[in-house]
Amino acid sequence: MNIVVLVKQVPDTSAERTLAGADHTLDRESADLVLDEIDERAAEEALTLKEDLGAEVTVVSMGPDAALEAIRKVLAMGADRGIHICDDGLRGADVVTTARVLAAAVRTVADVGLVLAGNATTDGQASAVPAMVADLLGLPQLTHARELNVDAGRVRAERETEHGETTLDAPLPALVSVTEKINEPRYPSFKGIMAAKKKPVETVGLDDLFPDADGTGFRTTRTRVVEAVPRPARVAGMRVTDDGSAGRRLVDHLIAQKLV
Amino acid sequence: MPDVLVLVDQDGERVHKSTYELLTAARRLGEPAAVVVGTPGTAARLEASLARHGARSVYAAESAEADEFLATPAVDALELAVGEASPAAVLVSATTDGKEVAGRLAARLDAGLLIDAVDVDSSGVVTQVVFGGSYTVRSQVTHGMPVITVRPGSFEAEECPVRAEEKKLTPPPVAAAACARITARRRAIAGDRPELTEATVVVSGGRGVGGAEGFRVVEELADALGGAVGASRAAVDAGYYPHRFQVGQTGKSVSPQLYIALGISGAIQHLAGMQTSKTIVAVNKDPEAPILDLADYGVVGDLFAVAPEVTRGVAARRTGG
Numbered sequence A: 001m002n003i004v005v006l007v008k009q010v011p012d013t014s015a016e017r018t019l020a021g022a023d024h025t026l027d028r029e030s031a032d033l034v035l036d037e038i039d040e041r042a043a044e045e046a047l048t049l050k051e052d053l054g055a056e057v058t059v060v061s062m063g064p065d066a067a068l069e070a071i072r073k074v075l076a077m078g079a080d081r082g083i084h085i086c087d088d089g090l091r092g093a094d095v096v097t098t099a100r101v102l103a104a105a106v107r108t109v110a111d112v113g114l115v116l117a118g119n120a121t122t123d124g125q126a127s128a129v130p131a132m133v134a135d136l137l138g139l140p141q142l143t144h145a146r147e148l149n150v151d152a153g154r155v156r157a158e159r160e161t162e163h164g165e166t167t168l169d170a171p172l173p174a175l176v177s178v179t180e181k182i183n184e185p186r187y188p189s190f191k192g193i194m195a196a197k198k199k200p201v202e203t204v205g206l207d208d209l210f211p212d213a214d215g216t217g218f219r220t221t222r223t224r225v226v227e228a229v230p231r232p233a234r235v236a237g238m239r240v241t242d243d244g245s246a247g248r249r250l251v252d253h254l255i256a257q258k259l260v
Numbered sequence B: 001m002p003d004v005l006v007l008v009d010q011d012g013e014r015v016h017k018s019t020y021e022l023l024t025a026a027r028r029l030g031e032p033a034a035v036v037v038g039t040p041g042t043a044a045r046l047e048a049s050l051a052r053h054g055a056r057s058v059y060a061a062e063s064a065e066a067d068e069f070l071a072t073p074a075v076d077a078l079e080l081a082v083g084e085a086s087p088a089a090v091l092v093s094a095t096t097d098g099k100e101v102a103g104r105l106a107a108r109l110d111a112g113l114l115i116d117a118v119d120v121d122s123s124g125v126v127t128q129v130v131f132g133g134s135y136t137v138r139s140q141v142t143h144g145m146p147v148i149t150v151r152p153g154s155f156e157a158e159e160c161p162v163r164a165e166e167k168k169l170t171p172p173p174v175a176a177a178a179c180a181r182i183t184a185r186r187r188a189i190a191g192d193r194p195e196l197t198e199a200t201v202v203v204s205g206g207r208g209v210g211g212a213e214g215f216r217v218v219e220e221l222a223d224a225l226g227g228a229v230g231a232s233r234a235a236v237d238a239g240y241y242p243h244r245f246q247v248g249q250t251g252k253s254v255s256p257q258l259y260i261a262l263g264i265s266g267a268i269q270h271l272a273g274m275q276t277s278k279t280i281v282a283v284n285k286d287p288e289a290p291i292l293d294l295a296d297y298g299v300v301g302d303l304f305a306v307a308p309e310v311t312r313g314v315a316a317r318r319t320g321g
C-alpha cells in the first residue's frame, strides 16, 4: 500500500508577508520559506502509519524550485520518495487548480491507500484543498482529524470543528487532513538527512500530469484580485499602569466610547 | 433577476443567523434561493423563517441519510440545485464545514471560488481581509460561476418577507465508498453566550489566566458585557478552556466591536485572528507585552485585580447604578 502526503512550503509566519506584482500574488521570493507546521504533522502521521502498516510513503508538493526543500525535509524524516510539481504555468494558481493538480499527481501513484494532508496552511487559509482533492479522486474525506486510527481496511477519525466533535468512519482508500493536535513531529536525524539526498524525487510539470490537455491553455486561475490595499498598522492608544483605579478608569473609557 | 443559491446552516429545527446574513448578501446579486439539506420534513419546518428573510425559493434536498455523512450530501444538493436554477452565484457560510462544501462544489463545476468574503457588491466583487488582517483585497471571479464563502458576522441580517416556493430536489443515493460516515457526534454546548464569531464583544483569556478556574474571571466580564469568551492557544493547550474557543491563526477569526485580551502576550498567530477588531483592550502585567503595542487601551496590571473591577463597573452601569 502507498501513503501519499501532501505538503506545502509557506512563508514563515513570524515574518512579514507582502503582496507583489501586477497580479498581487504572494511575494514568495522575499519571504523565508518553511515546511508548513501542520503538514509536518501530516508527514509524521504518515510515517507512523508506514511502520504500522508496512506502507511506502510518497511526499507530494506543488510549488517553485524551493519546494524541493520541503520534500527533502519529509524524506529526511523517513518518507520513501517525492514528487515535486513545478511548472511556470502554475504561477498564481487558484484553489481549484491546486486541487486538480494535486489530485492528478496522486493518480500517478499506484495502490494508494491513504492520502494525508494538513487541515489548513498558514498562507492560504482556504482549508478546502484536502476536501477538494478527495472529491476529485472520489475518496471519502476525513478532514480536521485530531485523532486517527487505521485498521482492517477502514479508517476512523475524530473531527474537531467549531460545532463540536464528530467521529468519522470510512473504508480505504481515503483522504485524511490532520490538525496541529494530532502528534508531535519527529526531527530528522543526521542519518535521515544524509539518506534523503539519495532518495528519488520526480519533478513533474503540467504536460506530465495532463498529457491529454489540448495545449490551448491550462486554466491557472478563475479569480482575479482587482485591488490590494495594505491595512494601516494598528498603533497603541491610551496606556495606564494600574494603581488600583485602572479598572474604574477603563469602565469610564468604555462608557465614553459607547462600548458599554 | 437570476437566482442566488444560499446553503442553509441549520440544526434541523432552527436556521442559524449566518444564513440570514447570506440571504441579505444574496439580495445584492439576485433573488435569494435557499437550499436545505436534511432529513425529510426539515425544509417545511424552516420555510417560514427563510421566507421572512427573503428566500423566494426553498430547494429541499431531503433524505433519511442526509445527516449521516460528512459534507457530500450538501455538495450533491448544491450541484443539483445549480443545474436547476443556473444561479448567478452560490453563497455558503465560511465555517469549517461550509468552506469544504464550497470548495468541493467549485472543484466539480470548475467554478471560481472566493474565500472568506466580508463584503460583496452588486457586480460580484468581494472584499477579503488576508494575512491576518494586514491586507484588504477585492477580488472577482473571471471564469465559471462564483462560489463565495462569506465570513459569519460580516453582514447585518435584514428581514425581507416574501412568499417562498418549495422545490424538491432528488439527491442521488450516497456512495458509501466515497463518503465518510458520521458515527458519533458531540455537539458543542451553545450555552447562553453569543457565538464567538458573531459576538459584538469578545473577552479572551491567555496563559496569564493561570488555570481553568481562573477563566471564571474572563467569563464574568464577558457575561457583564453580553459577550463571548475566547482563548489563546496557550490557554487551550494547557487545558484551561476548550479548543473551539481558540482565537487566532489556527482558531477562529473574530472581528467584534470590542476585543478584550486578558493575560495574552499578543503573538503574531493570535493577532491574526483578532486584529481587525474595532477596539482592542489589553490587560497584561508585562509592560513589554506586544499586545500593548496595538491595543487602543492598554492596562499594565494584574488581570485578577483589573478584570473584576471592570465587571463590577459594567454591571453597575447596566443596572443603572
Ligand SMILES: Cc1cc2nc3c(=O)[nH]c(=O)nc-3n(C[C@H](O)[C@H](O)[C@H](O)COP(=O)(O)OP(=O)(O)OC[C@H]3O[C@@H](n4cnc5c(N)ncnc54)[C@H](O)[C@@H]3O)c2cc1C
Residues within 6 Å of the ligand: A037, B205, B206, B207, B208, B209, B231, B232, B233, B234, B235, B246, B247, B248, B249, B250, B251, B252, B262, B263, B264, B265, B266, B267, B268, B269, B270, B273, B283, B284, B285, B286, B289, B301, B302, B303, B304
Ligand atoms: C502554527 C502555529 C499556530 C498558532 N496558532 C495560534 C492561534 O490560533 N491562536 C493563538 O492564540 N496562538 C497560536 N499560536 C501560539 C502563539 O505563537 C503563542 O504561543 C500563543 O498565542 C501564546 O498565548 P498567550 O498569549 O496566552 O501566552 P503567553 O505568550 O505565555 O502570554 C501570557 C501573558 O500573560 C501575561 N500575564 C501572566 N500573568 C498575568 C496576570 N496575572 N495578569 C495580567 N497578565 C498576566 C504575561 O505577561 C504574558 O504576556 C500558534 C503557534 C503556531 C506555531
Ligand SMILES: Nc1ncnc2c1ncn2[C@@H]1O[C@H](COP(=O)(O)O)[C@@H](O)[C@H]1O
Residues within 6 Å of the ligand: A006, A007, A008, A036, A038, A039, A042, A060, A061, A062, A063, A098, A102, A116, A117, A118, A119, A120, A121, A122, A124, A125, A126, A127, A128, A129, A130
Ligand atoms: N501547493 C501544495 N502542495 C502540496 N500540498 C498542498 C498544496 N496546497 C495545499 N496543500 C495541502 O492542502 C492542505 C490545506 O491547504 P489549504 O486548503 O490551502 O489551507 C495543506 O496543509 C496541504 O496538505
